[in-house]
Amino acid sequence: MGSQDENFMQMALRLAKRGIGSVEPNPAVGCIIAKEDRIVGKGWHKKFGGPHAEINALQDCKTLGVNPRGTTMYVSLEPCCHYGKTPPCTEAIIAAGIAKVVAATIDPSPHANGAGMKQLREAGIEARTGVCETEGRLLNAPFIKFAATGKCWVILKWAQSIDGKVAYAAKTSQQRWISNELSRKDAHKLRRRVQGILVGVNTVIADDPLLTARPSRGKRPARIVLDTHLRIPLNCRLLATAKKEPVLVVTSEEAVKANSEIADKTAQKGAELLTVPIDQGRCDIKSLLNELSKRGVAQLLVEGGPTVLTSFLKAQLADEICVYITAKILGSQSSLGISEPPCLLSKTETGAELSAAVSLHYIDVKRFGDDIRLTGLTEGVLRQISTAKR
Numbered sequence: 290m291g292s293q294d295e296n297f298m299q300m301a302l303r304l305a306k307r308g309i310g311s312v313e314p315n316p317a318v319g320c321i322i323a324k325e326d327r328i329v330g331k332g333w334h335k336k337f338g339g340p341h342a343e344i345n346a347l348q349d350c351k352t353l354g355v356n357p358r359g360t361t362m363y364v365s366l367e368p369c370c371h372y373g374k375t376p377p378c379t380e381a382i383i384a385a386g387i388a389k390v391v392a393a394t395i396d397p398s399p400h401a402n403g404a405g406m407k408q409l410r411e412a413g414i415e416a417r418t419g420v421c422e423t424e425g426r427l428l429n430a431p432f433i434k435f436a437a438t439g440k441c442w443v444i445l446k447w448a449q450s451i452d453g454k455v456a457y458a459a460k461t462s463q464q465r466w467i468s469n470e471l472s473r474k475d476a477h478k479l480r481r482r483v484q485g486i487l488v489g490v491n492t493v494i495a496d497d498p499l500l501t502a503r504p505s506r507g508k509r510p511a512r513i514v515l516d517t518h519l520r521i522p523l524n525c526r527l528l529a530t531a532k533k534e535p536v537l538v539v540t541s542e543e544a545v546k547a548n549s550e551i552a553d554k555t556a557q558k559g560a561e562l563l564t565v566p567i568d569q570g571r572c573d574i575k576s577l578l579n580e581l582s583k584r585g586v587a588q589l590l591v592e593g594g595p596t597v598l599t600s601f602l603k604a605q606l607a608d609e610i611c612v613y614i615t616a617k618i619l620g621s622q623s624s625l626g627i628s629e630p631p632c633l634l635s636k637t638e639t640g641a642e643l644s645a646a647v648s649l650h651y652i653d654v655k656r657f658g659d660d661i662r663l664t665g666l667t668e669g670v671l672r673q674i675s676t677a678k679r
Contacts, residue, residue: 297321297328297363298393298421304333304342305365305428310481311336311506314587316396316432320346321363322387329355337508343368343378347385358386365425367395367418370405379408389415393425398436427651430670431482434608435587441578442588443606445598446479448472448613448660453626455595465496468613471657477503479611483510483588485537485581489597490516499526500592501534511535511586515597517572519544523554531559539563539572574600595627602627602647608670610649616659 304319312318312334320342322330330353332345340348343364350357368378368390382390395403395418409416426433431442448468449455456467466473480486480502492498493514500512512527512535519540521528527536538555542564545552556562565576581589591601601607649665656662 293326294363294391294420297323298365298391300331301363301365302393302421302424302428304331308334308336310478313337313482314432314435314484314585316366316429318342318364318366320365322346322350322357322360323363324360329353329360330357338374341369341375341378344375344381347381359388361389361391362387363391365393366429367392367401367403368405368409369396369401370408371400379405382409383412383414387414391420392418393420394418394422396436397433430666431588431608439582441582441586442608443578443601444479444483444588444590444609444611445601445607446476446590446592446611447598447627448615449626450615450617450619452618452620454619455626467615467617469615469658469660472613472615472660472662475657475662476613480510480590481506481508483590485511485513485586485589487513487515487589487591487593487597489593490514490520491596492592492594493521493525493527497526499530509534511537513537513539515572515593516540517544517567517570519548519551521555523551523558528555528558528560536560537563539565539577541565541567541572543567571600574604574606578606598627605669607667609664609666611662611664614661614663
């Protein structure tokens with residue numbers, strides 16, 4: 290594997306990242322077309338339902354007046370060979386006379402999983418994978434997990450002060466957020482990646498959030514509320530907008546029976562009520578994740594308060610952690626942190642504690658003014674990425 294192949298693939302990977310937040314639930318893909326050591330075309334998947342990276346790169350060749358016949362294509366994910374929202378990329382590659390295709394990794398989806406590369410080889414094109422494979426699989430880890438397992442990717446996101454506190458104890462109009470405006474703008478980019486945004490009912494009661502991605506760019510993730518005892522305020526902004534953008538209230542059968550009037554009014558406002566089993570007095574989040582996965586939620590963003598976030602950590606259900614750390618020390622004017630009681634129940638109450646440290650890997654740190662965003666992947670993700678079908 291030559292350094293030139295790696296250099297071109299790294300360029301393709303950088304191009305792919307431009308599509309993050311616009312292409313989901315599709316993968317982010319970048320493509321470079323090279324003739325010897327010269328780039329003659331490049332492209333990336335720009336938006337869901339739009340042309341794929343390979344098609345955009347071939348169009349770039351045409352725009353530049355370059356014939357792609359005999360060139361090498363570097364693509365961050367195996368080209369598709371099936372009809373979906375767009376025709377197969379493999380057919381376009383074959384028709385263009387590309388001589389060689391190098392992919393970072395295969396697409397583990399049932400309709401792919403090496404079939405695209407096989408089709409190219411059968412057409413006489415040299416096709417291989419494995420160049421910058423780890424980077425390629427990490428780039429599309431959420432897509433790979435969902436394609437290989439049918440289970441959604443769970444992102445936990447919160448903002449905290451330097452001393453680990455997640456909110457002011459008593460909020461005023463000036464103290465609604467811990468993080469700064471740049472961080473909040475970045476968080477909306479994260480919302481545009483996902484198909485569902487989840488909070489607990491306490492967050493709805495305290496903050497009355499909309500849970501929308503702004504600007505939406507046409508994407509409207511489901512807004513999900515964990516509400517074991519059906520306490521959602523009927524006048525909250527989520528229900529006021531439920532007929533325009535989907536709202537899912539996750540509760541229990543017992544709560545629906547005990548609060549039938551609230552249940553009926555919640556449904557009348559346009560929200561869907563989803564009942565799940567109860568586990569130790571709370572909605573069973575494993576059952577919820579299974580249901581959301583069946584509904585096509587490939588990525589779920591959990592923005593709840595400490596109790597909800599901790600429940601996902603304790604159940605080892607988080608794949609990605611995103612924390613905005615602001616340059617403030619809240620001290621006595623703060624609320625609890627993520628790992629403080631009553632967020633973490635005792636071992637006798639839960640049968641298991643968050644006793645071991647949650648280790649993160651592939652850490653990325655980015656600065657937004659005086660805030661710092663730290664993101665990382667949990668231990669289980671490494672196994673999922675390495676064992677996905679090849």
